[in-house]
Amino acid sequence: MMLRLDNVTKVYKVGAFGGKTLTAVDRVSFDVPEGQVVSLIGESGSGKSTLGRMILGLVPVTAGSITLDGAPVRPGKEYYRHVQGVFQDPFSTFNPVFKADRVFQLIREAYFPAATAAEWDERVRAALRDVRLDPDQVLGKYPHQLSGGQLQRVLIARALLLDLKLLVADEITSMLDASTRIDVLNLLAEIKGRGLGVLYITHDLSLGNYLAERTVVLRHGTVVEMGATDKVFGRPLHPYTRQLLSAVPRLHDPWEDAEPVTSCLYHDSGAAGGLAEAEEDHFVACARLEGCREERLEGRPGGRPEGVLKGRLEGRLKGRLEGR
Amino acid sequence: MTALQEAAPRDPRDPRDAAAPVSGRREALHFALRNGKLLAGAGVVLVLLLLGLIGPLTIDAPPNEYVGPPMQGPSPEYWFGTTTFGQDVFAQFVYGLRTTFAAGLLGGVVASLIGMVVGFLAGFRGGLLDEILNMLTNIVLVIPTLAVLLIINAYLGIRSVAAQAIFIGLTSWPWAARAIRAQTFSLRGRDFVDLARLSGSNTWKIITREIAPNMSSYLLLTFILLFGNSILIASSLDFIGLGPTEGVSLGLMLQNASQWSAMQLGMWWWFIPPGAGITAIVGALYVANVGLDEVFNPKLRET
Ligand SMILES: Nc1ncnc2c1ncn2[C@@H]1O[C@H](COP(=O)(O)OP(=O)(O)O)[C@@H](O)[C@H]1O
Ligand SMILES: [Mg+2]
Numbered sequence: 300m301m302l303r304l305d306n307v308t309k310v311y312k313v314g315a316f317g318g319k320t321l322t323a324v325d326r327v328s329f330d331v332p333e334g335q336v337v338s339l340i341g342e343s344g345s346g347k348s349t350l351g352r353m354i355l356g357l358v359p360v361t362a363g364s365i366t367l368d369g370a371p372v373r374p375g376k377e378y379y380r381h382v383q384g385v386f387q388d389p390f391s392t393f394n395p396v397f398k399a400d401r402v403f404q405l406i407r408e409a410y411f412p413a414a415t416a417a418e419w420d421e422r423v424r425a426a427l428r429d430v431r432l433d434p435d436q437v438l439g440k441y442p443h444q445l446s447g448g449q450l451q452r453v454l455i456a457r458a459l460l461l462d463l464k465l466l467v468a469d470e471i472t473s474m475l476d477a478s479t480r481i482d483v484l485n486l487l488a489e490i491k492g493r494g495l496g497v498l499y500i501t502h503d504l505s506l507g508n509y510l511a512e513r514t515v516v517l518r519h520g521t522v523v524e525m526g527a528t529d530k531v532f533g534r535p536l537h538p539y540t541r542q543l544l545s546a547v548p549r550l551h552d553p554w555e556d557a558e559p560v561t562s563c564l565y566h567d568s569g570a571a572g573g574l575a576e577a578e579e580d581h582f583v584a585c586a587r588l589e590g591c592r593e594e595r596l597e598g599r600p601g602g603r604p605e606g607v608l609k610g611r612l613e614g615r616l617k618g619r620l621e622g623r
Numbered sequence: 624m625t626a627l628q629e630a631a632p633r634d635p636r637d638p639r640d641a642a643a644p645v646s647g648r649r650e651a652l653h654f655a656l657r658n659g660k661l662l663a664g665a666g667v668v669l670v671l672l673l674l675g676l677i678g679p680l681t682i683d684a685p686p687n688e689y690v691g692p693p694m695q696g697p698s699p700e701y702w703f704g705t706t707t708f709g710q711d712v713f714a715q716f717v718y719g720l721r722t723t724f725a726a727g728l729l730g731g732v733v734a735s736l737i738g739m740v741v742g743f744l745a746g747f748r749g750g751l752l753d754e755i756l757n758m759l760t761n762i763v764l765v766i767p768t769l770a771v772l773l774i775i776n777a778y779l780g781i782r783s784v785a786a787q788a789i790f791i792g793l794t795s796w797p798w799a800a801r802a803i804r805a806q807t808f809s810l811r812g813r814d815f816v817d818l819a820r821l822s823g824s825n826t827w828k829i830i831t832r833e834i835a836p837n838m839s840s841y842l843l844l845t846f847i848l849l850f851g852n853s854i855l856i857a858s859s860l861d862f863i864g865l866g867p868t869e870g871v872s873l874g875l876m877l878q879n880a881s882q883w884s885a886m887q888l889g890m891w892w893w894f895i896p897p898g899a900g901i902t903a904i905v906g907a908l909y910v911a912n913v914g915l916d917e918v919f920n921p922k923l924r925e926t
Contacts, residue, residue, distance in 0.1 A: 376823035379820075379823055384817070386817065386818075391813050392815055392818050393815055393818075394819075395837070396839070402818065402822070405818075405819065410823070
């Protein structure tokens with residue numbers, strides 16, 4: 300299984316008559332391979348959820364393409380057999396007038412109409428035990444009678460009932476308390492062992508670090524840095540990533556408070572457009588942020604780096620890394 | 624009440640409900656039977672409804688027949704007394720109840736159906752459809768109902784109870800559509816709608832199985848208010864002489880009582896029964912609705 304995003308762009312129409320537009324996601328390209336957790340990190344409003352919802356087919360893509368195993372996303376019953384999501388607010392994900400286990404019933408109606416009640420009950424119980432829940436404690440309860448952690452696990456269990464290839468987890472732990480959070484994260488780490496890909500969306504760097512093989516850092520809808528998690532976290536190249544890593548509690552401070560950026564490492568190397576491959580599996584965008592973001596994006600349509608660029612950049616980046 | 628079936632919070636065909644130890648519907652019933660407001664409100668409505676249904680069967684003469692001595696107060700023979708012309712007020716009352724319920728029910732159902740279809744579609748789909756439906760709603764909202772009714776009466780002379788009720792239904796849905804639209808609009812962004820999509824549900828299934836049940840008490844409130852509203856409008860139209868030309872209704876009784884100066888002549892038995900009947904039906908509907916809200920909303924239930 301491989302989910303591939305290629306220059307995915309989302310432009311929302313906003314304003315009273317839809318006259319204005321807002322580019323929430325701008326030419327984003329990355330892959331989510333099988334059996335891996337990819338964390339998508341960015342502060343709130345950076346377009347993470349929009350990306351997740353486009354992958355889930357809940358929001359149409361403005362430009363670019365999303366493919367699963369080479370086939371374009373066609374939202375509908377078949378697609379959702381393989382791609383599922385869990386959202387941030389567990390209490391909003393359950394219809395409060397129904398018991399929580401109704402989410403399983405919807406899956407049964409749509410995908411397993413032939414299953415007998417006894418068979419189905421056994422499958423649901425097995426899935427609940429897989430996510431470390433006691434079936435008797437959650438079945439037959441209303442959502443408000445369960446905790447946030449229990450509800451998120453019920454939703455993961457629901458997804459596991461299907462022939463799942465990709466799970467989009469959009470800030471699924473942000474409303475949980477610290478100890479529950481770790482349990483749910485461990486659960487995610489466990490289910491990737493089943494060979495499915497997980498897109499783990501978060502604004503919390505430490506959580507992304509915890510379980511992801513690969514990390515994508517998103518800012519204002521564009522990717523500023525991405526690659527293997529140990530590389531992105533161990534040798535952050537982009538000033539924005541560095542700021543995030545050095546000042547986690549100051550995540551929402553304006554950029555001006557941080558180290559001023561005067562020169563663009565990326566531009567100085569003569570690169571034009573896209574991301575530069577600094578080292579194997581480590582890509583970085585232009586560092587001058589606002590100023591040359593536009594230039595960069597106008598350059599080349601593809602977000603994928605070019606070989607030529609790589610050679611030129613490497614030397615400079617190395618120097619910079621050593622100097623630090 | 625067919626319109627309301629869709630609004631029921633649990634789907635009777637839902638196999639899980641049937642399989643569960645205590646089915647959802649039985650659970651709702653369990654709480655309904657312990658809710659004083661619902662029991663009292665529904666009780667009053669039911670008693671009056673039964674009176675309207677069964678009462679006329681026990682009365683031999685047509686309700687407008689001059690059967691007794693004129694201007695008699697209540698007596699064992701004429702429970703609610705007689706009119707200036709010797710008509711039996713009790714006979715008129717039970718027949719009038721029947722007509723009034725019929726007009727309210729038909730008007731309420733028509734208005735609820737239109738209001739739900741328009742409100743759900745506009746609120747859930749949004750965009751151009753929403754704007755078109757909104758425009759339609761506003762147009763119907765500002766139509767001077769009374770003037771139109773006068774014209775219809777003058778040129779078409781449609782004056783049956785059913786025609787009156789349908790007319791009321793066709794003109795009284797806009798506020799319901801607006802309320803349902805607003806409610807739907809706020810629900811459609813909730814994550815459970817997305818989860819239903821991720822479970823393969825289409826728009827129709829999401830509206831009927833997620834949105835409508837979520838606002839079932841709201842839809843019942845709407846229906847019950849439309850029902851009561853239709854009764855009030857029908858009675859006022861009757862009272863000002865724009866009602867059905869034949870038969871008898873609570874509003875027509877009031878009109879006759881007023882026309883023949885029942886109040887000035889101290890014939891309280893002529894105007895109090897129809898007035899109290901209308902008030903009791905509308906008031907009881909409201910009280911029953913508050914009770915229903917508590918029954919259907921598990922959160923209200925626990926407090
Ligand atoms: N349905 C929508 N219509 C218009 N703008 C939206 C919509 N959803 C999100 N946005 C805007 O897109 C940007 C990215 O939002 P989002 O993807 O929710 O960010 P994140 O999940 O990273 O916090 C924000 O500026 C937000 O206001
Ligand atoms: Mg978000």
